[in-house]
Amino acid sequence: MIAILDYRAGNLASVERALKHLDIPCRITDDHEIIRKAERIVFPGVGAAGKAMSDLRELGLDRVLRQRLEAGTPVLGICVGLQVLLDRSEENDTRCLGILPGKATRFPDDLSDENGNPLKIPHMGWNAVHFTRPHPVFESIPAQSEFYFVHSYYPDPAREEHVVATTDYGIRFAAGVCFKNLVAFQFHPEKSGPPGLRLLRNFARWSG
Amino acid sequence: MLSKRIIPCLDVRDGRTTKGIKFKNNVDIGDPVEMGRFYYEEGADEIVFYDITASSDRRNIMLDVVARVAETIFIPFSVGGGIRTLEDMRRVLLAGAEKVSVNSAAVLNPDIIAQGARAFGSQCIVLGMDVKKVSPGEKIPSGYEMVINGGRTCTGMDALWWAREAERLGAGEICLNSIDADGTREGYELELTRLVSTHVHIPVIASGGAGRPEHLRDVLVQGRADAVLVASMVHYGTYSIRQLKEFLAENGVKVRRTW
Numbered sequence: 001m002i003a004i005l006d007y008r009a010g011n012l013a014s015v016e017r018a019l020k021h022l023d024i025p026c027r028i029t030d031d032h033e034i035i036r037k038a039e040r041i042v043f044p045g046v047g048a049a050g051k052a053m054s055d056l057r058e059l060g061l062d063r064v065l066r067q068r069l070e071a072g073t074p075v076l077g078i079c080v081g082l083q084v085l086l087d088r089s090e091e092n093d094t095r096c097l098g099i100l101p102g103k104a105t106r107f108p109d110d111l112s113d114e115n116g117n118p119l120k121i122p123h124m125g126w127n128a129v130h131f132t133r134p135h136p137v138f139e140s141i142p143a144q145s146e147f148y149f150v151h152s153y154y155p156d157p158a159r160e161e162h163v164v165a166t167t168d169y170g171i172r173f174a175a176g177v178c179f180k181n182l183v184a185f186q187f188h189p190e191k192s193g194p195p196g197l198r199l200l201r202n203f204a205r206w207s208g
Numbered sequence: 209m210l211s212k213r214i215i216p217c218l219d220v221r222d223g224r225t226t227k228g229i230k231f232k233n234n235v236d237i238g239d240p241v242e243m244g245r246f247y248y249e250e251g252a253d254e255i256v257f258y259d260i261t262a263s264s265d266r267r268n269i270m271l272d273v274v275a276r277v278a279e280t281i282f283i284p285f286s287v288g289g290g291i292r293t294l295e296d297m298r299r300v301l302l303a304g305a306e307k308v309s310v311n312s313a314a315v316l317n318p319d320i321i322a323q324g325a326r327a328f329g330s331q332c333i334v335l336g337m338d339v340k341k342v343s344p345g346e347k348i349p350s351g352y353e354m355v356i357n358g359g360r361t362c363t364g365m366d367a368l369w370w371a372r373e374a375e376r377l378g379a380g381e382i383c384l385n386s387i388d389a390d391g392t393r394e395g396y397e398l399e400l401t402r403l404v405s406t407h408v409h410i411p412v413i414a415s416g417g418a419g420r421p422e423h424l425r426d427v428l429v430q431g432r433a434d435a436v437l438v439a440s441m442v443h444y445g446t447y448s449i450r451q452l453k454e455f456l457a458e459n460g461v462k463v464r465r466t467w
Contacts, residue, residue, distance in 0.1 A: 013304065018282055047329050113209060120411050120434060122331060124381065126211045126253055126464045146211060146464045148284060150331045168209055191284050191306065193248070193467045 002026040002204065003038035005065070007055040009080065011046045011190075018190040018197060024204045030059050040204065041065070041073055043184075045080030049104060049153070050092035052080050062097060069099065069182055074208035076137075076200075077184030082155055082177065085184060091153050100179055102157035111170035122152045123169045129176070129187065130166050137183055137202040138164075145195040147175075147187035155186055181208030211464040212428045212456070213253035213435035214449055215413060216442050218243055220289075221260050223269040227443045241276045247442075248281040250449040251467050255281065256309070256383075256437060259289035267296075271303045278304025288336055288383075294323050301328055309383060311336035312356035315363055315370070318377055325378025334413075335379040339367040339400060340387045352400055359387040367400070368407060375408045382408065383437065385415040393419025393440070401431035413437055421447065421455035428461050 004015050006028045019026040019042075026042070029035060043065065045052055056062045069075055083089055084096040089104035096104075111119040126146040131138050154173040157163060164183070165176030176185045183203070189196035219226045224238045237243065244255050257277065259270045267290065274287055287300045288309030297308045314321050314335060324333045338359055344351035352367035371382055384404055386397035396417045405412040414433035418424060418441050427433045441447050453463045 011306075013302075014278070014306075017279055017304065021279065021282070046331070117432070119210075120409055122380065122410075123210065124331065124411050125213050125434070127209070142466060145466060149210075191282060193283050195467065197282055 001038050002040045002042055003035045004028045004042045004044060005035065005061055005081075006030040007052065007059055007061050009045045009047055009052060009055070011188075012044055014188075015042055015044045015078070015190045018200055019204070022197060022201050022204070024201070030061060032060065032064050035061075035064050035068065038068075038073065040206075041068055041075045042203075043075055043077045043081040044190075045078060045082075045084070047080060048091055049080060049083055049089035049096065050094040052084050053094050053096060056084070056097075065097070066099070069180075072181050072208055074203065074206050075182045075184075076203045077182070078190070079151060079186060079188060082184035082186055083153060085177075085182070086155060086157065089153060099182070100157055100162055100177060101159055102155065102162075104153040105156045106153050107170065113170065119170045122150055123154075124150045126192075127167050127169060127187075131164065131176075132166055133164055135164050135176075135178055135183065136206045137199050139198075139202050141195050141198050141202075147185075147189065147192040147196060149175075149187045151186060209462055210434075211253070211462050212433075213413075214424070214452055214456075214463065215254045215256055215435055215437050216247045216252050216449070217256040217258055217415070217437045217439045218443075219258050219260050219439075220270060220273060222266055223273055226260065227440065240273050241280055244277045244285070245280050247449065248283055251453060251464065252283065252449050253464055254283060254435070255285040257285065257287050257305075259287065261290065271299055274300060274303040274305050286334055288334070292320075294320070294327060297324050297328065297332075301332060307332050307334050307381070309334035309336045311338065314374065315354055315356050315365065318373065321374055321377040321379050325380070330378045330380035333379050334381045334383055335371070335374040336383045336385065337367060337371065337404075338385050338387050339397075341397075341400070350403065352403070355387055359390075368403060371404045371408050375410050379410060381411045381413065383413040383415055384433075385437075386417060389417030390415075392417050395419065395423040396427035396431060396433070396436070398427055398431040401427050401433050405432040405434070411435065421452055424452060425456055425459045425461055428456070429459075
């Protein structure tokens with residue numbers, strides 16, 4: 001069973017619907033006991049980093065998540081669920097979980113494409129993801145597959161060896177990170193069509 | 209680099225789609241869920257469901273459609289039509305839509321944008337704009353006026369001013385429909401689209417007037433749109449989403465081609 005961490009973030013249900021479509025047992029929960037027993041954890045997120053951190057702390061889910069990571073449970077972070085794994089976020093200058101060194105940084109206002117045209121913020125829509133190193137969750141996903149993004153802050157991990165995927169939007173940023181039994185993405189696999197579903201299915205088979 | 213999005217728009221009345229005749233493969237062309245699935249598999253980047261149900265007591269039918277669509281397609285989709293209150297937004301989002309679009313209600317009560325953005329995040333809130341070309345004047349310096357109630361009522365509000373105001377209030381995206389171009393199949397309103405898209409920082413979806421693949425290219429390149437809404441040109445089988453994407457790619461427009 002996969003536990004989908006319920007910390008009042010939006011869009012938990014879309015992750016649940018995608019997993020159910022794949023016949024993968026899952027449950028949206030904030031119950032520490034259920035999370036401890038889960039074989040895997042999805043840590044989703046939509047919204048602001050500050051609100052996410054205060055809700056996580058209030059529900060004690062920051063501690064549970066840390067314990068499960070140390071115990072070796074495979075964890076998949078999505079969007080804000082990736083950003084808050086870092087030391088801090090520039091969004092409301094929030095101190096985050098510090099599981100991976102680095103920070104979430106706002107896209108610069110003067111972002112432009114290769115022809116010099118200004119780029120919109122948020123980065124919203126489909127963009128190619130380059131897998132910079134192999135990972136079991138990428139199995140059978142064609143190189144350069146596009147995934148759905150919507151965010152104004154991007155993950156900026158301090159250590160190159162934590163980066164598993166990059167995406168270009170005016171700048172090149174880390175679209176995916178991994179560390180031991182943890183893997184996390186800035187895009188939304190649950191909203192990225194077949195390659196996204198493939199990634200979720202691979203995660204459900206990954207032993208960390 | 210980010211792909212330009214192609215977004216089919218389905219009009220839904222009392223739980224049934226109102227357009228679309230030339231579908232193959234036993235797709236029930238009246239069923240928005242099946243049509244949504246068809247476009248999902250065809251490579252649509254997003255789908256818009258527009259509820260044109262006349263009476264508010266039939267809104268629950270739409271919520272049921274939204275819930276069934278959410279179980280069937282795994283790309284973002286938005287729902288518009290008749291969204292007036294925060295509660296309307298909440299019900300549509302809880303049923304499984306990614307985004308809600310507000311149009312007339314936001315003109316009459318701009319605060320709905322701010323309330324929606326605070327409650328659900330800007331990424332959920334799409335501002336729908338119906339715009340008519342007029343002669344520029346003191347009240348309408350841009351020469352584009354906001355109209356509401358499906359184009360029947362003029363508001364005296366400048367469309368460019370409103371687009372920027374809505375962005376300030378927290379809209380995450382704009383769906384910009386030209387009433388003049390709508391239904392003509394002679395192309396999108398390039399000047400309007402470029403004007404709005406270059407004066408806001410949020411993505412702009414061009415709507416109204418698409419008839420040929422060149423129209424999509426023109427509004428994405430010259431009009432600087434981030435996405436295009438398509439309806440009759442795909443509903444009646446004249447073009448497939450795949451064909452449109454191939455044409456755009458051949459013309460140097462970045463689109464998502466594998467899925």
